[in-house]
Amino acid sequence: QVQLVESGGGMVQAGDSLRLSCAASGGTFTSSTMAWFRQAPGKEREFVAAVIWSGRSTYYADSVKDRFTISRDNVKYTVSLQMNSLKPEDTAVYYCADKRSNYYYANMLFDYWGQGTQVTVSS
DSSP, rough: OEEEEEEEOEEEEOOOEEEEEEESSSOOOOGOOEEEEEOTTTTTOOOEEEOTSSOOOOOTTTTTTTTEEEEEEEEEEEEEEEEESOOGGGGGGEEEESSSSSSSSSOOOOOOOOOOOOEEEEE
């Protein structure tokens, strides 16, 4: 059974940076596409970023492009999200997700989810 545990959330001010991490266990991490999603209060969960198994290809939502960077470590079985120039509209619970796939496509359904970590950005 795959387990995903997020960490690194917190409260920051607009313009600050934050780094989220997700530790994976119980599966074949190196065969997975990993992603970050977020859900703000009263809104639907939305895609943030994804990285394929090799780390060579990454994908981003337009709202975070050029500010966020997703990366993975296939030795430590972790995936990270470096968030720079944070804005109040980035406030949300951030979720790590795992899909048994060697590639990514839009609206892909992910198999496993973490419990989420709260990110709050004040103006």
